[in-house]
Every structure is written in C-alpha cells, then in structure tokens.
Amino acid sequence: MYTQPSTPRTVGGVLDDAINLYRECLPRSWPLALAPEVALALTNIHLESRLPPSSRQDPAAILSMLRSSDFVISMLFYFVVLLVFNLALTDHMHSVATGRPASAGRSLGVGLRLLPRAAGASLVIALATALGTLLLIVPGIYLAGALMLTFVAMIVGDLGALQSIGESYRLIRGHWWRAATIYTVATMIALAFYLILGLLAGLAATQGPGASALVIGLRRLASVVIGTLMTLWFPAVLLSIYYDLALRRADSLPRAAGDAVAG
Numbered sequence: 391m392y393t394q395p396s397t398p399r400t401v402g403g404v405l406d407d408a409i410n411l412y413r414e415c416l417p418r419s420w421p422l423a424l425a426p427e428v429a430l431a432l433t434n435i436h437l438e439s440r441l442p443p444s445s446r447q448d449p450a451a452i453l454s455m456l457r458s459s460d461f462v463i464s465m466l467f468y469f470v471v472l473l474v475f476n477l478a479l480t481d482h483m484h485s486v487a488t489g490r491p492a493s494a495g496r497s498l499g500v501g502l503r504l505l506p507r508a509a510g511a512s513l514v515i516a517l518a519t520a521l522g523t524l525l526l527i528v529p530g531i532y533l534a535g536a537l538m539l540t541f542v543a544m545i546v547g548d549l550g551a552l553q554s555i556g557e558s559y560r561l562i563r564g565h566w567w568r569a570a571t572i573y574t575v576a577t578m579i580a581l582a583f584y585l586i587l588g589l590l591a592g593l594a595a596t597q598g599p600g601a602s603a604l605v606i607g608l609r610r611l612a613s614v615v616i617g618t619l620m621t622l623w624f625p626a627v628l629l630s631i632y633y634d635l636a637l638r639r640a641d642s643l644p645r646a647a648g649d650a651v652a653g
Contacts, residue, residue, distance in 0.1 A: 394487050398637045404572050405579075408630040412623055415483045421494055422479040423621040427614045429471040433464050435610075473508050477501035480545045480625045487629060504544060510551035511540050535570045536562045542625075542632045561635040569631050576627040580620055587616045 392414040395407060440455055455461055478494070478501035485492040515537050523530030539558035543549055549557060562569050 392487065394489075395633060395637065399634050401568065401572055401575075404630050404634050405575060405627075407633070408576060408623075408627045411483065411487055411630060412626040415486050415626065416619075416622060418486060418492060419479055419482045419494075419622060420618060422475055422482055422497065423618045424614070426468075426472045426475045427617040427621065429468055430617070431610055431614050433468045437461060437464055470505070473512070474498070474501040474505055476621075476625070477504050477508055477541060477545060479621065480542060480629065483622075483625050484542075484545055484629060487633070500545070507544060507549075507551045507554070508541060511544065511554055514551065514555060515540060532566065535566055535573070538562070538569065538573065539628060539632050539635075542628050546632065561632065561639060565635055565638065569635070572631055573627060576623070580623050583623075584616060584620060587612075587619070 392407070392410040395403070399407060437455065437460075440458075440460060441451060475498075478497040481500045482492050482494060482497040485497070515533075518537070519530045519533045521530075522528075522533045536559050537555055539561055540554045543557035543561070544551075544554035547554075547557060
C-alpha cells in the first residue's frame with residue numbers, strides 16, 4: 391500500500407516509494423500507459439508497410455523512407471500521442487498518490503489541455519540539452535538531469551512551460567547527484583526487468599515452420615505489454631523524486647505546487 395511521504399526520504403526510501411506507487415497504480419492506470427505503446431506499434435506497422443519486403447534491408451530504401459513526409463507525419467503523430475498520454479498518466483498517478491479521485495477521462499483532458507505547454511517545454515529542453523552537449527557534453531548531461539522534473543512540475547503545479555522548467559531546476563539544484571543516482575538505479579531496474587521479460591517473450595515465440603506471421607504478432611504483442619509496464623514505471627520514479635525534493639524545499643515552494651503536494 392502506497393502512502394505519500396511526509397518527511398524527506400533516503401535514496402532507498404525514494405525507490406521504495408516508487409515501487410509502492412507503481413504497484414498501486416498498475417491496476418488503475420495501465421490503460422493510459424497502453425495507449426502510446428499501441429500507437430507506437432501501429433506507427434511501426436504503417437512505416438514497415440511502406441517498404442516492400444525485398445527492400446527492408448536496403449540502406450538506400452530505408453534512408454529514402456526516413457526522408458519522406460510520411461515518416462515525418464507518422465513521427466509527429468506518435469510524439470503528440472506520447473506527450474498527451476504521458477501527461478495524462480502522470481496526472482492520474484499523482485491523483486492516486488495524493489488520495490484524490492482518479493479518472494482516466496479527466497486525466498486525459500488534462501493531458502490535452504497541457505499539450506501546447508508540454509510541446510513548448512520539450513522544444514526548450516531539447517535545444518538547451520543539445521547546445522550544452524555540443525559545447526562540452528557535461529553541461530548537456532547536467533541540464534538533462536536538472537530538467538527531468540519539468541513535466542511533473544507542470545502537472546502538480548499547473549505551471550506554464552518556462553515556469554515548469556524553472557521549478558524543476560529549482561528543486562534539483564543542490565540535489566543533482568541525488569536525483570541522478572535515483573533515476574540511474576531506477577533505469578537499471580527497468581533494464582533488468584525488460585531483459586527478463588524480453589527473454590521470456592522470446593522463448594515463448596519460438597520460430598517454427600510456417601509460423602513466422604504468428605511469431606511476429608506475438609513479438610509485437612510482447613513489446614506492447616513490456617512497453618506498457620515500463621511506461622508506468624518512470625512516472626512513479628519521477629513523482630517520488632518530486633515529492634522528496636518538494637519536502638526538502640517546503641519552506642520555499644510556490645503555493646500552487648506546495649498545496650498540490652500536501653493534498
């Protein structure tokens with residue numbers, strides 16, 4: 391059973407909170423995590439259908455497809471779906487964490503409402519981290535870590551694009567190594583989980599005579615299931631980091647964010 395912390399947690403405590411929040415949200419939030427994985431699978435199927443089977447290993451044909459307007463439109467569609475549903479998923483899991491009524495429909499409405507802000511924040515973050523990486527690499531890595539809570543801050547405090555970026559930076563400033571350590575360990579946990587599930591799925595989809603279509607279908611299905619489980623994990627981690635850092639800076643939290651965390 392998940393209980394939102396009332397005092398700052400250790401690194402291990404934050405990870406425990408993330409695991410408990412993940413377990414609490416898995417049976418309730420999974421539809422919002424499933425949707426972008428289905429969108430990705432459909433996008434891949436659509437793009438693969440644009441290449442004849444005989445040219446799917448031809449670098450020139452693949453490059454031509456990557457340059458096509460069809461590819462750009464497909465990726466834009468997937469990016470919008472991913473952004474909306476990730477925002478909705480974070481909002482839904484935050485509602486569960488704070489003991490508020492959690493509705494997938496309401497959270498999806500939040501994701502749609504915040505889409506322009508999130509798109510603007512994504513562009514700013516991408517440009518900032520790219521510039522930092524091009525300059526000395528280290529600034530890019532630092533910014534990627536310092537801005538990891540941007541979309542959580544946007545959801546919790548209902549902040550604008552630049553306000554959310556600033557709030558993430560403010561919370562993580564002075565705690566960068568702590569946040570980076572938690573996120574790195576969480577990523578390693580996810581990779582181990584992914585490898586185990588991927589191995590099991592691969593063993594289940596054993597290639598047999600005349601079964602290639604079935605095997606491909608099973609692998610796509612396994613990819614969607616595994617992706618859904620992983621999509622739920624990272625918002626749980628980021629929310630847990632946010633709650634911990636918000637408690638550590640409770641004396642200087644903006645009222646909107648502070649009220650949301652306390653709620």
